[in-house]
Amino acid sequence: MKKVIVGLFLIIVAIAAIVYSIRDPYVDKDSLEDLKTKFSTIKKSKVDHSKFPELQKEFKDPREVTKACISCHNHRHKEVMASNHWNWERPTYVKEKGILYIGKKNTINNFCIGSHGNELSCAKCHIGLGVDANKNIVFTDSTNIDCMVCHDNTGTYAKGNEMGGAPAPTVNLKAVAQNPGKPTRDNCGVCHFFGGGGNNVKHGDLEKALFHTTKTVDVHMGDDGMNMSCIDCHKTENHQISGKLYTMSSTNNHRVTCEQCHGETPHSESIINEHTLKVSCQACHIPVYAKVNATKMEWDWSTAGKLKDGKPYVEEDEMGNHAYMSIKGSFKWAKNVKPNYIWFNGTASFVTSCQPIKDTTKSVVLNKLYGSYNDPFAKIYPVKIHKAKQPYDPETGLLITPKLYAEKPGEGGYWKDFDWYMAAKKGMEESCLPFSGKVAFIRTESYWLVNHMVSEKEKAVSCTECHTSENSRLAGLNDFYMPGRDRNNLVEFIGIASILMSLLGVTVHGSLRFYFNRKNKR
Amino acid sequence: MAKQKVLIYKKYERFWHWMQAILAIFLMITGFEIHGYYSFLGYLNAVTYHNYAAIALIVLIILTIFWHFVTGEWKQYIPTTENIVAYIKFYTNGIFKGEPHPTHKTQLSKLNPLQRLTYLGLKIVLFPLLVTTGILYMVYRYPQGSKIEFINIGGLEIIAVLHTLGAFLMVAFLIAHLYLTTTGDTILSNIKAMITGYEELEVHEDKKENQTEQNLQQS
Numbered sequence: 001m002k003k004v005i006v007g008l009f010l011i012i013v014a015i016a017a018i019v020y021s022i023r024d025p026y027v028d029k030d031s032l033e034d035l036k037t038k039f040s041t042i043k044k045s046k047v048d049h050s051k052f053p054e055l056q057k058e059f060k061d062p063r064e065v066t067k068a069c070i071s072c073h074n075h076r077h078k079e080v081m082a083s084n085h086w087n088w089e090r091p092t093y094v095k096e097k098g099i100l101y102i103g104k105k106n107t108i109n110n111f112c113i114g115s116h117g118n119e120l121s122c123a124k125c126h127i128g129l130g131v132d133a134n135k136n137i138v139f140t141d142s143t144n145i146d147c148m149v150c151h152d153n154t155g156t157y158a159k160g161n162e163m164g165g166a167p168a169p170t171v172n173l174k175a176v177a178q179n180p181g182k183p184t185r186d187n188c189g190v191c192h193f194f195g196g197g198g199n200n201v202k203h204g205d206l207e208k209a210l211f212h213t214t215k216t217v218d219v220h221m222g223d224d225g226m227n228m229s230c231i232d233c234h235k236t237e238n239h240q241i242s243g244k245l246y247t248m249s250s251t252n253n254h255r256v257t258c259e260q261c262h263g264e265t266p267h268s269e270s271i272i273n274e275h276t277l278k279v280s281c282q283a284c285h286i287p288v289y290a291k292v293n294a295t296k297m298e299w300d301w302s303t304a305g306k307l308k309d310g311k312p313y314v315e316e317d318e319m320g321n322h323a324y325m326s327i328k329g330s331f332k333w334a335k336n337v338k339p340n341y342i343w344f345n346g347t348a349s350f351v352t353s354c355q356p357i358k359d360t361t362k363s364v365v366l367n368k369l370y371g372s373y374n375d376p377f378a379k380i381y382p383v384k385i386h387k388a389k390q391p392y393d394p395e396t397g398l399l400i401t402p403k404l405y406a407e408k409p410g411e412g413g414y415w416k417d418f419d420w421y422m423a424a425k426k427g428m429e430e431s432c433l434p435f436s437g438k439v440a441f442i443r444t445e446s447y448w449l450v451n452h453m454v455s456e457k458e459k460a461v462s463c464t465e466c467h468t469s470e471n472s473r474l475a476g477l478n479d480f481y482m483p484g485r486d487r488n489n490l491v492e493f494i495g496i497a498s499i500l501m502s503l504l505g506v507t508v509h510g511s512l513r514f515y516f517n518r519k520n521k522r
Numbered sequence: 523m524a525k526q527k528v529l530i531y532k533k534y535e536r537f538w539h540w541m542q543a544i545l546a547i548f549l550m551i552t553g554f555e556i557h558g559y560y561s562f563l564g565y566l567n568a569v570t571y572h573n574y575a576a577i578a579l580i581v582l583i584i585l586t587i588f589w590h591f592v593t594g595e596w597k598q599y600i601p602t603t604e605n606i607v608a609y610i611k612f613y614t615n616g617i618f619k620g621e622p623h624p625t626h627k628t629q630l631s632k633l634n635p636l637q638r639l640t641y642l643g644l645k646i647v648l649f650p651l652l653v654t655t656g657i658l659y660m661v662y663r664y665p666q667g668s669k670i671e672f673i674n675i676g677g678l679e680i681i682a683v684l685h686t687l688g689a690f691l692m693v694a695f696l697i698a699h700l701y702l703t704t705t706g707d708t709i710l711s712n713i714k715a716m717i718t719g720y721e722e723l724e725v726h727e728d729k730k731e732n733q734t735e736q737n738l739q740q741s
Contacts, residue, residue: 011537015578271569374676463565469558481679484558484565488683495690502694506701509613513705516618 035261039226043182050178059173062129062166063143068177070142077142079239086127087139088115094250095349095370107248108353110366110388110444111196111299112328114401117413117430121405123165125191131164138165148173149190153181158190162405185221186211188230198322200295204337204384205452209292217291219454233261246449247367252346252377256451258282280379282451283341284461289384289450294319294333299388302441304329305418312418327404327415329389339382339450341474343371353431356397363387363443364399373480380477384448391424395436399444403427530632531719535595538586539716545579546692553689576656583653598633599642606635617705627723640695648691655685 049055054068070077084090089103104122108114115122123131128144138144146165148157157176160168167173193199193208200207215222220233233256234243243256258281265273275284289295305326307313312326321333349368351357357364371378391400403426406413412426420439428435466474467484474482531539552572555562563571590596608624613636616624625634633641658681675681706712707722715721 007533007537015581018577018581269566269570271566271573463569464561467556467558467565480677481682483556483678483682486679486682487557488679488686491683491687491690495687495693498690498694499697502697506697510701510704512618517620520620 031263031266036226039228039232045181049180052178055174055177057174059177062146062148062173065173065177066129066143066145066147069147069180076239077145080127080145081140081142083239083241085239085241086145092250095347097349097352100352102248102250102350104248106353107350108366108399108401109247110386110390110446111202111296112404113390113399114353114427114431116401117403117427118405120164120407121162124159124161124163125195128165130166147180148176150183150187151180152176152187153184154179155186162407183229183231185229196296197328198296200290200293202296202386203448203450203452204295205286205289205450207290207293207295210452213292215456216459217453219456221452235260246344246348246369247446248350250348250350255346258285258454278373278379280344280381282382282449282454283339283380285454285457286339286382286450286452287455287459287461287465288336288338289382289453290335290337291453292335294321294335295337295384296321296331297334297337297384297386298332299329299386299390300331301329301391302389304414305420307418326418337384338473340385341380341477342369342383342447343373343375343378343477343479344369344381344383344449345371345375345378351399353399353401354433357392357399357442358397360392360394360397360442363445366444366446369447369449373477380474382450384450386446386448388444388446389441390444391420391439392442393424393428393434393436394438394440396434398428398433399442400424400435400439401427401431401433403430525722525724527720528629528723529719530627530629530715530721530723532593533719534589536716536719538582538589541582542579542586545575545582546696548575549579550689550693550696557686557689573660576660580653580657583649598631599638599645601638601642602635604635606639609634609636613705627721644695648688648695651684652688652692655681655688659685 052072054071059065059068066077080086084103087103088105089101091099092102094100094102104115106114112118112122119131127146127149128138129146130144131138146159146167148167149159154176157171158168160166189206189208189211192203193206193210194201195206196202210218210221213222215225220226220228231241234241235256236242240254242254244254262281264276267273303324306324307326313324314322314326315324317323317333319333319335322328322331323333324330347370349370351364351366369381369383391402392398393400402414402420402423403412404414404423406416409416411417412419412422414420414423417423421437424439425435425437461473464484466472467482469485469487472482472485474485549572552563552568552575554560555565555568556572562568605624612621612624623634625631627634658675659678662675662678662681703712703716704710706715711721
């Protein structure tokens with residue numbers, strides 16, 4: 001007996017040893033610690049700008065500050081002016097359309113729709129100091145560069161409202177000029193957290209709560225964690241900032257990825273590492289977005305223009321967000337939103353302003369993100385889908401870029417006159433596009449990749465949130481078989497039937513044996 | 523004819539049988555959790571342990587194939603039509619009347635013709651199906667994800683569906699198998715034999731056969 005037990009034990013040990021050696025040995029334990037060390041070193045500027053004679057004066061015009069910057073940094077303005085950040089466009093290859101210049105200048109979104117005719121308002125987020133009637137000069141004049149909006153480290157710089165990009169009159173330009181530095185989250189966030197005309201309107205994962213946040217909201221940016229800045233990931237060389245937004249980009253390059261720091265297979269479990277071939281990091285590590293403040297999910301322009309006593313008004317929903325605005329229409333907001341999931345290979349296409357809509361019965365996807373299960377470059381990514389009803393011309397089939405902003409009533413700006421015909425006419429004129437005189441509304445969707453608000457690893461999406469037949473997060477992706485979610489009805493039927501037959505046979509046979517056994521004994 | 527304790531299941535055979543039983547049942551429990559029927563160990567654990575148990579079972583199967591050929595035990599599974607009708611009659615009729623089994627178990631022929639057919643089916647159809655689809659399931663890499671071309675299978679579906687089918691049939695088999703262990707001389711005599719190795723059998727006064735048995739016992 002002893003021999004048997006010892007033998008059994010030895011065999012089990014041998015099997016265990018084989019199993020252990022077959023197991024994927026790759027465990028990348030140290031890299032996270034290494035990364036933490038790397039990003040906890042804060043580099044301080046080696047020079048004190050407040051001592052430079054060029055900056056010892058009371059600046060009256062922000063352009064003087066720019067000139068002072070360029071007098072020492074005498075090549076940097078060329079870098080800035082070569083960036084898409086400055087130009088509001090870049091040449092890019094779009095599938096089936098060829099090489100296009102794509103950017104804020106000419107794309108159509110389903111929030112405030114487009115920039116044409118609205119430059120004075122939109123330019124608040126241009127990194128230039130002024131956009132005015134003479135639009136072309138502002139993109140070619142180096143003194144128009146706003147160095148301060150990105151490099152102010154005092155936290156006091158702010159652009160004025162509807163001033164075409166000039167700083168608010170209250171800003172102390174001398175103090176700002178003497179305290180420049182690398183861009184912080186404040187510098188980037190002041191524009192990027194408010195895209196679409198309010199906090200968190202567009203992205204859902206980029207909002208003012210990230211100025212000061214916790215690891216629970218964003219594991220990278222939390223003050224209680226690594227407190228990383230935007231440019232820690234969005235690496236920048238010669239003012240060319242990496243990373244792109246797929247509502248305006250179409251090619252798979254210059255992207256910021258999680259893998260650039262964490263590698264392709266950072267998990268200790270090989271079964272999870274295997275997922276990274278087809279599942280993006282974001283898909284599991286961003287279980288919800290809009291964690292602190294709500295984000296806009298739907299925008300219906302068709303209800304805009306209602307007035308109370310001849311005046312525009314605003315209604316709020318229970319969360320305190322705008323539910324209706326006479327100038328913009330009605331909205332739906334949501335907080336702690338579970339993303340939608342799509343296949344994405346890094347390429348996208350757009351509905352451009354001069355492209356007629358052919359099928360007006362379906363919701364028009366403004367930025368089509370490409371990818372499928374069989375695409376070797378595609379992975380599953382989380383997205384926010386923003387739905388809207390926006391104006392289009394039923395005759396030409398073109399989406400209308402209306403003139404929204406105007407200084408005074410009577411100029412055709414919808415926000416002053418509430419007249420779709422005039423707003424469309426003016427806006428299309430500014431865009432150099434035809435307008436038939438008719439305005440109708442069409443349903444559209446835009447896709448926003450969710451990349452920020454990465455949760456702590458303990459809160460990552462669990463296996464059974466996807467591997468389940470009920471309410472799987474991936475219920476919408478049906479071009480592949482996923483264990484736990486998918487079943488073959490025929491095999492389920494045959495399988496369960498054979499188990500039941502087996503049970504039935506056994507029960508009947510057993511009962512008969514029992515019955516006859518007792519009968520025979522008697 | 524006299525009753526005598528005879529070694530039917532040798533040491534390795536018993537070890538193999540019970541290891542296989544444990545692993546198979548464990549694979550069923552974890553497998554159907556992965557299939558999404560219930561949650562028990564947790565999905566990640568279920569998948570991880572299912573893979574480990576599968577590798578252990580494959581090792582066991584390789585050892586056992588080796589053992590079968592070395593000992594010549596594989597001959598026990600050669601299918602035969604001899605007595606097959608008698609056994610069908612026995613299980614559908616005679617067993618209720620308390621009639622004895624149509625043939626006697628001996629060490630050289632411990633499986634009745636129905637068992638031979640069933641176990642041969644397991645060995646050449648069901649196990650290979652489960653093992654091949656299981657291995658493909660494990661080494662499978664998503665399309666174009668691996669540099670090894672031949673495992674770039676277009677999708678998991680066919681592998682997974684066949685593996686699931688095999689799993690259902692295993693459960694159905696297990697139910698019938700457990701029940702049929704009770705059809706020995708007494709309800710527990712078959713199970714006892716599989717644990718101790720010995721079973722009380724009626725031994726023919728055939729010297730030749732006895733001689734062989736003793737030789738085998740000694741070996």
